[in-house]
Amino acid sequence: MPQWQHITYSNQITTEHYGKQITVGGWVQDLRNLGGISFLQLRDREGVIQITSLKKKNKELFELVASLPRESVVLVTGMVKESKEARAGFEILPDRIDVLNRAEAPLPLGVVDKVGADLDTRLNNRFMDLRKEEVRAVFQVEAKAVEGIRQFLLGNGFVEVHTPKIVAAGAEGGSTLFPIKYFDRNAYLAQSPQLYKQNLMATGFDRIFEVAHAYRAEASDTIRHIAEFISLDVELAFIESSEDIMAVAEGIAVAGIEHVRAHAQKELEILGAKLESPSAPFPRVKYKDAVEIVKGQGMRIEHGEDLGTEGEKALGEYMKREKQCELYFITEFPTSLKRGTFYAKRFDDDPETTGYFDLDYRGQEIVSGGQREHRYAVLTEQMRENNLNLESFDFYLKGFRFGMPPHGGFGFGVERYVQKMLGLSNIREAVLYPRDRARLVP
């Protein structure tokens, strides 16, 4: 058996192992040398094991242990012994220690130091930061959330697709596009799979989703913006209204949380996050009612204005307080606020209003979507309103001329979802290697 398969994880050790020899491997988290006895806390993927050495039993081995700098990588082969003093209920008495890699000192960032570190320092040394279980737990939760969402979508007949991230034109304004060199031409990083997922609605793939990076060159320095984020995009055809889309968005939000609750209980505990089952259906608050609620909270806002960050927060507090609700839709956004979203379908009997919605989680937008305009003539008219050059959207528009069913969809911000779920103060905490206006490394 290869060495890596021979290693026992800390959480796999049971009373069955007591009195037997095993091999464990990991990082030297901490070392206490009391003179005649020493305790090495060895951390692996799953937890921490105590390695107890006695000087009188093996002086050479004892001195080797004592010389190990923290965060060195070692393999320890020894006997598992039941112990009342050890936290895990057992400890390992080493027969052999292989030092695979000695760590330098001082560490750029302490893993178990009794002092904090700024997020910037942590991100600059992310590999060290990720040795902390509470940091890794965030990404375990994210993985479980996405797993739950995938299961939900696959179970409902959605097909997972992958669309290009190197594109010729953007779905929205050009200002938020990252230009790149594409051989001898200019191209951009995709800010959204919008045009492609709509194009796919004309193919027979009538229910699709994609989990992929999206790139936004927004000059936004906030705790909820990053230049590269995971967009979970959904599009489905043969719908009758934006309500059909909302039902899917709701299903996703519930599925992610429920899957995390069921499969990441340990991580939630580590993070101290209390995550309750959301009750569906989520409330639908029409934009015009949202304006009144925000006004009622003492804020100055007029109908037709964007709610703004503070308005969104105020609405979030209101929904929590009055409706005991953390997830809710803001629906029927006025056309005036969605004019840039040229593909948004306006109500036939009220062209000043769209079926577009946001899904907010604790006062923060995590989803935006709605029914699209699938009629070629109306769509091109709305694009002209935006002074768009129709020729550069040729591939997109062609899809509408030869059989395009009514459809709609949304984009779901995975990191924002996880951030809100866990109450993280900065979205960067929910990204392994975040990219923002200032950060390109690591």
Add this chain to the structure above:
RNA sequence: GCCCCGGUAGUGUAGCGGUCUAUCAUCCGAGCCUGUCGAGCUCGGGACUCGGGUCCGAAUCCCGACCGGGGCGCCA
């Protein structure tokens, strides 16, 4: 992009014109200790972002650069 705030040992901080050969913790090194797990004890080590300026004197005040934090706009 706009508006506030901040940059002091590896890490996190105190100090905010002279008493700073700069505080505390953590950390690192040497030593003592056979049950530690926020170990304890003794000794030692390590820092004022950079460039101008004001002043008898600058970590401290002013200007600029660079870096960081937060808010707003915008958005996932």
